Amino acid sequence: MKIAQISTNTLPVPPKDYGGTQRDVHYLTEELVRRGHEVILFAKEGSSSQATQTFVYPSNNPKKQLDFIIKNLPDDVDFIHDHYGIAAKANPPIPTIRNSHSKGVRGVQIPVYVSKTILRKYGKNKGYYVYNGIRVEDYIFQKKKSNYLLFMGRMMEQKGVHLAIKIAKKTGKELIIAGPVNDRKYFNSKVKPHLNKRIRYVGSVGGKKKQELLSGASCVLFTSTWDEPFGLVLIEALASGTPVLGFRKGAVPEVLKGLPQLLCSNTRDMISKIRHAKRFPSAYKCRRYVRENFSDSVMTDNFLKLYKKIIKEKKYKLIKKSTWNKRKAKIVKMQEEIHP
Incomplete structure (x- = not known):
């Protein structure tokens, strides 16, 4: 599979000290690559990864970050795993989950939480849960x-x-x-x-x-x-x-x-x-x-099962790919005009 991992722009992947979300992104990315999957990582400057491609956010502005993701996301990506939220809310024409590492999330089609408790209490049992894992x-x-x-x-x-x-x-x-x-x-x-x-x-x-x-x-x-x-x-x-x-x-x-x-x-x-x-x-x-x-291997097993389940059951509604491509073309044109 070709999978996009969308990290936050707060800490690099992996984080130096604290940073549970970024550490999860790191372990998952490394394990997916080890198993032969292609991973496209979007992360903060200073990130270091075995991902097939790593794109560093050029701005702290979420709107510009989303435009950057849209411009650089390969057309043949099979799945988007968004730990940040900006891609999932844009509802791309690709199966996408919003992985919440804290409380409930709104405005996304497929939320995924880090425990059953949070799925039930804050997610109202809408979505899925996958436990964190470490190496x-x-x-x-x-x-x-x-x-x-x-x-x-x-x-x-x-x-x-x-x-x-x-x-x-x-x-x-x-x-x-x-x-x-x-x-x-x-x-x-x-x-x-x-x-x-x-x-x-x-x-x-x-x-x-x-x-x-x-x-x-x-x-x-x-x-x-x-x-x-x-x-x-x-x-x-x-x-x-x-x-x-x-x-x-x-x-x-x-x-x-x-x-x-x-x-x-x-x-x-x-x-x-x-x-x-x-x-x-x-x-x-x-x-x-x-x-x-709670190993990185167990976490990756569970996410791969979830990716395949979502793709198979088509539990998502997507905007038309033509609409997404028009938006992508517009963004590319704007950036070419700014940086000819």
């Missing part, structure tokens, strides 16, 4: 753990950093906090006053440093209090052989369905489970769980 081999595996707890995520109230601090104090454990500061006021009032030798903030991390923190932790705390669409840190920790405790919010019960002993109802529950850490699944079981359920 397990990209994560350092470590059986022997250090004696620290780890919180990894954005510094904002919904992520519950303050709850991770409370849990660390109650259990007497060292806590390492990593992630970018999204809400400076929250960070200064709820996080910074508690920092000391045992509760440390190490900033935003990526690459080898991130791998070392994940693989070395005795446990990762996923204290998010909002309806997480998926929770990538959950599977990143498990792939590193590290148990991760999460609240029964959003998609967390789906992601940890096969490891129910890691699900928590509240902070008391989480504190109790940390004190009985011997009941945690082994490092090998954690990694195997991700490989069998």
Whole structure:
């Protein structure tokens, strides 16, 4: 198949540190190419990919980005996988899905979410869901753990950093906090006053440093209090052989369905489970769980099945190809007049 992957213009593919959407685009693109498919990638400047062709957005203006996609999209593309939204809303004469990595989307024919929970709650059960996947081999595996707890995520109230601090104090454990500061006021009032030798903030991390923190932790705390669409840190920790405790919010019960002993109802529950850490699944079981359920290979299998299902069942309404071609010709002519 010839497949177009439409990434956002916020972070390159793959992202350096944080960026779940762009990491998904990266893993999916690489795995599709490995299986012999042609992939046309549209992404932010600085992206690096094994895609058959990579087009870098020339502008930050969504209208100009859409025009750029229309101009450069090959006529023989079989499927468009839009992680951004601008192509799907244009309703091209090609089967197209809009992959939402957060909440509900409107104005597109075929939305795809990252969990059943988000499909039901925000998508009103209209569309499909495919879980995120990661390349397990990209994560350092470590059986022997250090004696620290780890919180990894954005510094904002919904992520519950303050709850991770409370849990660390109650259990007497060292806590390492990593992630970018999204809400400076929250960070200064709820996080910074508690920092000391045992509760440390190490900033935003990526690459080898991130791998070392994940693989070395005795446990990762996923204290998010909002309806997480998926929770990538959950599977990143498990792939590193590290148990991760999460609240029964959003998609967390789906992601940890096969490891129910890691699900928590509240902070008391989480504190109790940390004190009985011997009941945690082994490092090998954690990694195997991700490989069998949330690997890049499993994610690609599921997307390919979905592509074929949509094409076979023709569950889409397309504008006439002649209308699309007229629009494309107009865009090309305009750009030739600007840059003769």
